[in-house]
Amino acid sequence: MIEDLQDNEVKYFAHHVKQNYGYDFENYAISSLKRRLVRILSLYHLQGIEKLLEQIQKNKLDIHEVVRQITVNTTEFFRDPTAWQFIRSEVLPHLIHKPNINIWHTACSTGEEVITMAILLSEANILDKATFYATDINENVLEQAKKAEYHIRNWDLLMENYNAYQPNFPIERYCVKHSDKFFFHKNLTKNVTYEKFDLVSDIHTEQYDIIFCRNVLIYFNQQLQDKVVSKLANCTKPKSYLVIGSKESIIWCKAAERYNLLSPKEKIYQLK
Amino acid sequence: MTLENIVVVGGSAGSFPIMNVLLSQIPKDFYPPVILCLHRLKNVRHGFAEALNLRTNIRVIEPQDKEVIKPNHIYLAPANYHLLIDYDYTFAFSASEPVRYSRPSIDVLFMSAAAVFGDKVTAILLSGANTDGTDGMYAVHKKGGKTIVQDPTTCTVETMTSSAIKNIPLQHILPPDKIIPTLISLMPKNY
Numbered sequence: 001m002i003e004d005l006q007d008n009e010v011k012y013f014a015h016h017v018k019q020n021y022g023y024d025f026e027n028y029a030i031s032s033l034k035r036r037l038v039r040i041l042s043l044y045h046l047q048g049i050e051k052l053l054e055q056i057q058k059n060k061l062d063i064h065e066v067v068r069q070i071t072v073n074t075t076e077f078f079r080d081p082t083a084w085q086f087i088r089s090e091v092l093p094h095l096i097h098k099p100n101i102n103i104w105h106t107a108c109s110t111g112e113e114v115i116t117m118a119i120l121l122s123e124a125n126i127l128d129k130a131t132f133y134a135t136d137i138n139e140n141v142l143e144q145a146k147k148a149e150y151h152i153r154n155w156d157l158l159m160e161n162y163n164a165y166q167p168n169f170p171i172e173r174y175c176v177k178h179s180d181k182f183f184f185h186k187n188l189t190k191n192v193t194y195e196k197f198d199l200v201s202d203i204h205t206e207q208y209d210i211i212f213c214r215n216v217l218i219y220f221n222q223q224l225q226d227k228v229v230s231k232l233a234n235c236t237k238p239k240s241y242l243v244i245g246s247k248e249s250i251i252w253c254k255a256a257e258r259y260n261l262l263s264p265k266e267k268i269y270q271l272k
Numbered sequence: 273m274t275l276e277n278i279v280v281v282g283g284s285a286g287s288f289p290i291m292n293v294l295l296s297q298i299p300k301d302f303y304p305p306v307i308l309c310l311h312r313l314k315n316v317r318h319g320f321a322e323a324l325n326l327r328t329n330i331r332v333i334e335p336q337d338k339e340v341i342k343p344n345h346i347y348l349a350p351a352n353y354h355l356l357i358d359y360d361y362t363f364a365f366s367a368s369e370p371v372r373y374s375r376p377s378i379d380v381l382f383m384s385a386a387a388v389f390g391d392k393v394t395a396i397l398l399s400g401a402n403t404d405g406t407d408g409m410y411a412v413h414k415k416g417g418k419t420i421v422q423d424p425t426t427c428t429v430e431t432m433t434s435s436a437i438k439n440i441p442l443q444h445i446l447p448p449d450k451i452i453p454t455l456i457s458l459m460p461k462n463y
Contacts, residue, residue, distance in 0.1 A: 003411070004383070029364040030359050031388070032358075034387070035366070036368070215367045218353075219366070225338070247334075247337065247365060249339075
């Protein structure tokens, strides 16, 4: 079993995958990427990066599946409840009078964050004028997100976070439990467009009132963080919002100058 | 300033009071960065660094993602993220799956420290109720780093330290009050 890889092996993998399959991991944080690759090698019982690339080349391994394994899909409903409280009390009042609200979830994973935002808008009675663009680099998680149904094992964490958020309505207003799953009402996600999007290489010109990019930037190196934050700033309407993960930081990015930090604790920014 | 040595410390159940003892013994001018990875209850996400700071000579801080690791600093892995060390001597966070039911995981921190700092790592493993830390200690040992384990007979829960001792030829098995004096003796004279 492979216990470790050299950083040049990780770079070689990234270079090869970029040349041949169009996925660009070259400016990912090396230590994290290396961990993911070691895990993949162990998962498929492969002896090294060469073997992994060979399996992909011979179509014995699907590159999209490998990408799914590389990217981290950890997400929660109402993750960091105080961030959602801040959005409810400090951000929504600025959106409520707009004729329409344009929202981009840049790495929506299995959709929990989209549903969370939809619940906030529903509470404020402005869901109908919202349009969501929900994207991820990985198509498989988007398929799950579209269903808006979740295994019951996620229920306790949902309730823990939801209660911490101090909601205005019981969760049953938005979903039903049935056997080992819970299903969110379709009206919550009726204005959501799910699409594959690679923050590193894809281009987008739409303008948004609020962009979520939570726990994505940590996987990039500083140079790539700067490029992506700049890209997001270009897609943000003046005086509109960027939400990153509460433990993330963009202070190293030149593009950070374009924002005011509204909440240092929740990492919610407003474009100047 | 250059980074010569780095110290990583891992602990779980029963390690909090021990960690306080260690921190109170680390002198104010201790040069190598010290990075702590402590398992904690999932709902205890804040206030941990503050609690550790009560008796310490160097303030314990939670680093930011991509922050450059600096000497004479003590860092605490944030709740609910893995903390890794990257090749440019910066921290990298990861929200990937828990390792041995743990996030932050001691293995993840120790392995990344070993990969980047090689034999310049000193790893310290304390009381705990699972086997997180064993793979990490192995990685440090394999790269020629220094290994210190709390004597299992002094641990509130000895699973973690016993697992490491069983699987790896560790260099120092010590009661809590001997850990920091030994660490200091292992560092170059004028660290």
